[in-house]
Amino acid sequence: xxxxxxLQDEEVSAEALAVFDDIRAVRGTEYVNNFxxxxxxxxxxxxxxxxxxxxxxxxxxxxxxxxxLLYVAVSATNGCEYCSHSHTAAARAKGMTPEMYGELLAVVxxxxxxxxxxxxxxxxxxxxxxx
Amino acid sequence: xxxxxxLQDEEVSAEALAVFDDIRAVRGTEYVNNFxxxxxxxxxxxxxxxxxxxxxxxxxxxxxxxxxLLYVAVSATNGCEYCSHSHTAAARAKGMTPEMYGELLAVVxxxxxxxxxxxxxxxxxxxxxxx
Amino acid sequence: xxxxxxLQDEEVSAEALAVFDDIRAVRGTEYVNNFxxxxxxxxxxxxxxxxxxxxxxxxxxxxxxxxxLLYVAVSATNGCEYCSHSHTAAARAKGMTPEMYGELLAVVxxxxxxxxxxxxxxxxxxxxxxx
Amino acid sequence: xxxxxxLQDEEVSAEALAVFDDIRAVRGTEYVNNFxxxxxxxxxxxxxxxxxxxxxxxxxxxxxxxxxLLYVAVSATNGCEYCSHSHTAAARAKGMTPEMYGELLAVVxxxxxxxxxxxxxxxxxxxxxxx
Amino acid sequence: xxxxxxLQDEEVSAEALAVFDDIRAVRGTEYVNNFxxxxxxxxxxxxxxxxxxxxxxxxxxxxxxxxxLLYVAVSATNGCEYCSHSHTAAARAKGMTPEMYGELLAVVxxxxxxxxxxxxxxxxxxxxxxx
Amino acid sequence: xxxxxxLQDEEVSAEALAVFDDIRAVRGTEYVNNFxxxxxxxxxxxxxxxxxxxxxxxxxxxxxxxxxLLYVAVSATNGCEYCSHSHTAAARAKGMTPEMYGELLAVVxxxxxxxxxxxxxxxxxxxxxxx
Numbered sequence: 001x002x003x004x005x006x007l008q009d010e011e012v013s014a015e016a017l018a019v020f021d022d023i024r025a026v027r028g029t030e031y032v033n034n035f036x037x038x039x040x041x042x043x044x045x046x047x048x049x050x051x052x053x054x055x056x057x058x059x060x061x062x063x064x065x066x067x068x069l070l071y072v073a074v075s076a077t078n079g080c081e082y083c084s085h086s087h088t089a090a091a092r093a094k095g096m097t098p099e100m101y102g103e104l105l106a107v108v109x110x111x112x113x114x115x116x117x118x119x120x121x122x123x124x125x126x127x128x129x130x131x
Numbered sequence: 132x133x134x135x136x137x138l139q140d141e142e143v144s145a146e147a148l149a150v151f152d153d154i155r156a157v158r159g160t161e162y163v164n165n166f167x168x169x170x171x172x173x174x175x176x177x178x179x180x181x182x183x184x185x186x187x188x189x190x191x192x193x194x195x196x197x198x199x200l201l202y203v204a205v206s207a208t209n210g211c212e213y214c215s216h217s218h219t220a221a222a223r224a225k226g227m228t229p230e231m232y233g234e235l236l237a238v239v240x241x242x243x244x245x246x247x248x249x250x251x252x253x254x255x256x257x258x259x260x261x262x
Numbered sequence: 263x264x265x266x267x268x269l270q271d272e273e274v275s276a277e278a279l280a281v282f283d284d285i286r287a288v289r290g291t292e293y294v295n296n297f298x299x300x301x302x303x304x305x306x307x308x309x310x311x312x313x314x315x316x317x318x319x320x321x322x323x324x325x326x327x328x329x330x331l332l333y334v335a336v337s338a339t340n341g342c343e344y345c346s347h348s349h350t351a352a353a354r355a356k357g358m359t360p361e362m363y364g365e366l367l368a369v370v371x372x373x374x375x376x377x378x379x380x381x382x383x384x385x386x387x388x389x390x391x392x393x
Numbered sequence: 394x395x396x397x398x399x400l401q402d403e404e405v406s407a408e409a410l411a412v413f414d415d416i417r418a419v420r421g422t423e424y425v426n427n428f429x430x431x432x433x434x435x436x437x438x439x440x441x442x443x444x445x446x447x448x449x450x451x452x453x454x455x456x457x458x459x460x461x462l463l464y465v466a467v468s469a470t471n472g473c474e475y476c477s478h479s480h481t482a483a484a485r486a487k488g489m490t491p492e493m494y495g496e497l498l499a500v501v502x503x504x505x506x507x508x509x510x511x512x513x514x515x516x517x518x519x520x521x522x523x524x
Numbered sequence: 525x526x527x528x529x530x531l532q533d534e535e536v537s538a539e540a541l542a543v544f545d546d547i548r549a550v551r552g553t554e555y556v557n558n559f560x561x562x563x564x565x566x567x568x569x570x571x572x573x574x575x576x577x578x579x580x581x582x583x584x585x586x587x588x589x590x591x592x593l594l595y596v597a598v599s600a601t602n603g604c605e606y607c608s609h610s611h612t613a614a615a616r617a618k619g620m621t622p623e624m625y626g627e628l629l630a631v632v633x634x635x636x637x638x639x640x641x642x643x644x645x646x647x648x649x650x651x652x653x654x655x
Numbered sequence: 656x657x658x659x660x661x662l663q664d665e666e667v668s669a670e671a672l673a674v675f676d677d678i679r680a681v682r683g684t685e686y687v688n689n690f691x692x693x694x695x696x697x698x699x700x701x702x703x704x705x706x707x708x709x710x711x712x713x714x715x716x717x718x719x720x721x722x723x724l725l726y727v728a729v730s731a732t733n734g735c736e737y738c739s740h741s742h743t744a745a746a747r748a749k750g751m752t753p754e755m756y757g758e759l760l761a762v763v764x765x766x767x768x769x770x771x772x773x774x775x776x777x778x779x780x781x782x783x784x785x786x
Binding site: 525526527528530555557558559562563573576577580581584585586590591593594595597598599601602604605606607609610611612613621623624626627628630631632634635636637638639640641642643644645646647648649650652653 | 776
């Protein structure tokens with residue numbers, strides 16, 4: 001269960017429905033996933049989030065698969081169940097192989113380990129790392 | 132300051148010095164950064180961490196630059212000052228351009244935002260995301 | 263499932279039962295929620311937590327609804343499933359409207375986003391912010 | 394130090410300078426704080442972040458002071474040094490009294506405490522909390 | 525559900541099966557828990573994680589029960605559902621009494637509370653704490 | 656700098672001074688560390704926090720050194736600079752040896768690593784772990 005009901009198409013405002021339609025068009029599927037159906041209670045927040053996602057995850061200096069891998073890394077670190085599932089699925093759809101996933105997990109695990117060590121010891125930053 | 136003194140070469144055990152030497156050889160520089168000098172109080176932990184880092188960050192299904200970007204994403208999410216600096220520097224050394232960094236920041240920011248939204252609303256995972 | 267059994271009234275110590283009774287009296291309901299039934303394994307911890315909650319969440323310079331909104335914001339950021347549900351319900355009981363909830367989510371999302379950006383770039387604090 | 398240089402007005406792009414000017418106009422001060430000077434390396438990210446901040450933090454169903462209090466609560470929970478300072482200063486500028494700040498701290502402390510307890514015991518969510 | 529299928533013995537590689545066998549031998553049980561069955565998709569990551577766990581959790585300057593208590597404390601703080609369950613069970617198997625668990629929870633709760641307070645106020649570190 | 660001024664003895668209320676005096680008496684030192692001097696702006700919060708600390712950290716089913724180790728583990732995981740320093744110093748004062756600290760770091764590092772892995776893969780909890 002969520003803290004809000006997941007809204008069906010016939011329950012949402014015209015503004016929210018337009019976002020749903022854009023999600024469908026951009027992704028080439030009729031399926032609108034639960035995150036958006038929860039956000040639809042606040043059409044302005046729904047629209048702002050979706051519009052930002054489209055811009056940020058588009059191809060650029062980093063390719064879309066790398067961006068999904070980064071999303072999975074952040075979601076795992078935050079312990080976000082929903083986002084770990086949705087973005088792992090998205091990464092696979094964009095070409096993440098089992099080998100890539102294994103290496104992603106290894107890096108995420110190691111980074112969380114050494115982050116904890118550096119924070120525990122409060123290691124001072126080396127001057128050579130200064131921008 | 133750190134919770135432990137940063138050890139100089141002449142203060143560490145033979146086992147720790149061997150790790151320092153390997154760090155120098157692998158990286159092609161005389162400089163050994165503070166993280167390793169703090170860990171050197173426990174030579175076994177130093178060695179295990181360095182050996183693991185060599186394996187995990189080596190080229191594989193993901194290239195080393197992507198792995199560094201993932202490391203930065205995790206470090207930023209954990210708020211690790213040391214790791215944010217050291218791995219941002221490492222990413223630049225491996226070819227991260229300002230454009231890539233800007234996009235990395237945008238993804239990390241967005242992921243932390245939507246992680247918080249999904250966690251706040253406790254959105255249930257869609258069946259379509261099942262492995 | 264929890265890591266401990268949820269204790270029913272007839273299973274708890276007299277000290278724990280007195281806390282349950284106070285929860286009922288203060289809230290005007292017979293229902294004692296699972297968090298307290300789990301904590302009841304350690305009556306001293308149960309009592310200390312409940313006594314503190316009564317003091318902290320009482321009306322003061324901040325009104326009780328604002329305090330619940332703050333609780334939801336922290337719980338979402340920590341990814342606490344139980345607390346996100348219980349305090350969102352409590353906020354609604356104290357008058358949180360759907361519009362307020364939408365704005366709360368927007369602030370929590372944005373704050374998590376810019377926290378990640380500031381941490382990633384390790385932006386130095388401006389002198390003007392000094393107390 | 395930051396991972397990027399803080400850019401002065403004469404170093405930034407026209408797009409970034411327009412954002413700086415808008416920050417000045419909206420806030421009624423010449424001072425542009427470090428966060429924006431760091432983000433200015435990526436004018437598009439700078440603009441998107443600022444535009445979103447203006448919308449989210451504007452008066453609405455929640456007043457601007459409450460929104461700043463929420464921002465401080467999230468920033469403290471994430472351990473964001475920069476944001477804790479900047480948003481505590483902003484909250485004071487919007488009317489947060491010492492009494493309010495004390496109560497804010499008390500709620501943030503308690504919420505982090507009970508979040509940890511609920512997560513440790515993995516307390517199942519009560520059906521009565523369902524939306 | 526997990527993001528990967530949990531692998532049964534007859535599905536895993538010889539390398540992964542050898543790890544499963546070692547887990548069984550070391551623990552004196554036929555049962556291999558889900559974490560390892562998920563990791564088995566990447567036999568190298570499975571092996572490295574298990575080998576490290578054996579070393580780190582072995583008796584040393586700290587006894588194994590204390591190490592499990594520390595594991596529970598970290599897992600609760602990170603909000604890791606799986607690890608909170610598995611390491612609480614492990615701590616009990618190693619002798620954690622209900623009284624110990626209550627005190628563990630009290631410390632974890634208090635530490636998360638004062639961490640949030642210290643982070644919120646950004647209290648400067650006293651010189652007397654310098655190593 | 657902190658978000659509040661650190662208060663000297665001659666600036667605090669009688670209630671806060673009584674807490675300072677109790678800290679001195681219990682610890683057998685004239686030194687009152689910065690955390691309490693920051694909290695002194697809100698005497699009620701200062702007193703409640705100190706009183707709770709005395710109870711929770713006292714000898715019980717767990718000895719005070721183990722409790723300090725747990726405090727360090729939580730503080731490292733949360734990335735709390737102040738608490739990592741103050742509780743590492745406290746642990747040393749209570750008998751933590753360099754060997755113990757090395758093992759503590761190893762456990763904290765490993766736990767953060769496997770927490771991230773379990774969260775990334777969203778491994779379902781085994782029935783055998785049920786309380």
